Amino acid sequence: MKNRMESITSTDSHALAHLESDPYAAALATWLEGKPANTRRSYAGALRDFLASTERHPAEVTPLDVALWKEGLKARGLADSTIAQRLSAVSSWYTYLQRPQADGQPLHGHNPVDGVDRADLEISPYDRARKVNPEDFRRLLAVIPADTVAGARDRALFLWYVLCARRRSEVIGLRGRDLRLDGQRLMYRVRLKGGKVKWKELPPPVWAAVQGYLELAGRTLHDDAPLFVATVDAGQHLRAYYGATAPDGEQPLSGEAVSQALSRYAARAGLNPEQITLHSLRHLGAELFQKAGGDVRQTQLFLDHAQLNTTQIYLEQLTGEEHRHWQAMANALGVA
Known part of the structure; x- marks a missing residue:
């Protein structure tokens, strides 16, 4: 059995x-x-x-x-x-x-x-949510080498995760066909939870970083080509041992590889690798967007949450609940 x-x-x-x-x-x-x-x-x-x-x-x-x-x-x-x-x-x-x-x-x-x-x-699904603060993210970017293919790739990835606040799989799985020009804007296709597909604007700083990566790597992006690829063939020794053939063409970067790279950069920047995760970059993006716009409904659309209360819980766990009346209460008690 x-x-x-x-x-x-x-x-x-x-x-x-x-x-x-x-x-x-x-x-x-x-x-x-x-x-x-x-x-x-x-x-x-x-x-x-x-x-x-x-x-x-x-x-x-x-x-x-x-x-x-x-x-x-x-x-x-x-x-x-x-x-x-x-x-x-x-x-x-x-x-x-x-x-x-x-x-x-x-x-x-x-x-x-x-x-x-x-x-x-019955706990909040975001009770353990952590974010990276902007200063920590700047420190992280500062230790990424700009003159290597892996460094240029990782910088583009991390900027994408923050400025677009995407989930891990929504970025690493992208291919050439998932990018298109719409007038003066570059759009990217994101596959959301539940199988939905949306086209969203890619911020110019992210696209500039992606272009820098592709140019440094000497890559021309075709429709079927993965946008982000590995620079090291981690499976070559196993294939040699078992006599297996290498896969055809470029292979997409794995989520585990991106997470490991982020942890290495965090340690190099003097940050706690256990608290700097790809999802914490999404948290940072969510908070920055909310602070810039102040509209929870727009933040819901930005994060692609199905329900507004999910976004409200998400933001409350990241920023904490504001105590708006503590001063008046303290004044009433004479302890201000």
């Missing part, structure tokens, strides 16, 4: 397609297939951990199994936000199983996660 469930929760949804003998496996493959790659890996990892802990087939899972798993995650020291995310992934799958399947009938009649109290995990 355990081996079968491990195969069912493979992170590669294509590898699940042949498991037609188990309808739950087929349903999982279909469910994962329609999700972005990062979400697919995260959800599959949560399902794998859950099913390994219960050692039950999904059809046999009870609310008690879910509750015990939740307590086990707490005992392992996972953050409440992480536990909530994993419970949400399992719940989402069981919700999918309650939809009519190919025969018109639901595969599963109830969601076992619904029977588990999650009130103690």
Whole structure:
């Protein structure tokens, strides 16, 4: 049973397609297939951990199994936000199983996660949000070498993450076809959560940095070419060992490589690498945009949040809640 469930929760949804003998496996493959790659890996990892802990087939899972798993995650020291995310992934799958399947009938009649109290995990999704302040970002840029291809590339990337406040995957996956001129403005195509696509203006300083990188690298950007590519072939030794052939053409830079580069620059600048992340650059961009415009609705559109209250929570966690009346209250008490 355990081996079968491990195969069912493979992170590669294509590898699940042949498991037609188990309808739950087929349903999982279909469910994962329609999700972005990062979400697919995260959800599959949560399902794998859950099913390994219960050692039950999904059809046999009870609310008690879910509750015990939740307590086990707490005992392992996972953050409440992480536990909530994993419970949400399992719940989402069981919700999918309650939809009519190919025969018109639901595969599963109830969601076992619904029977588990999650009130103690109800925290802000941005309670741990951190931002880089502008001075720290200037220090970061100052240590990036301007005369190397990797340095020019990384400077362009980090400026993009701040001035456009994008998520990691929304930038590193861009290709030549995702850029276009619209009059005097350069536009870029961003693929958002949920599969939506938007064209957004690229600030001139970012485009100037990208052009500097491409010129230094001697690259001509074609439609199918990745915008940002690796300068080192990290896989060449493994391919040589296994006798594998190299992939054709330029390969896009990985998110992990960008994160590692950011950590190196942070350490070089005397900053804490654990607090300087790609998402903290997005946080900085969000706060700068809000300060420049002062309109939460415009900031929501800028960040592409689906709900306005998400943006409000986001900004409150980054800037803190203002106490507008402390002076009058202190005056009333005579302690001003």
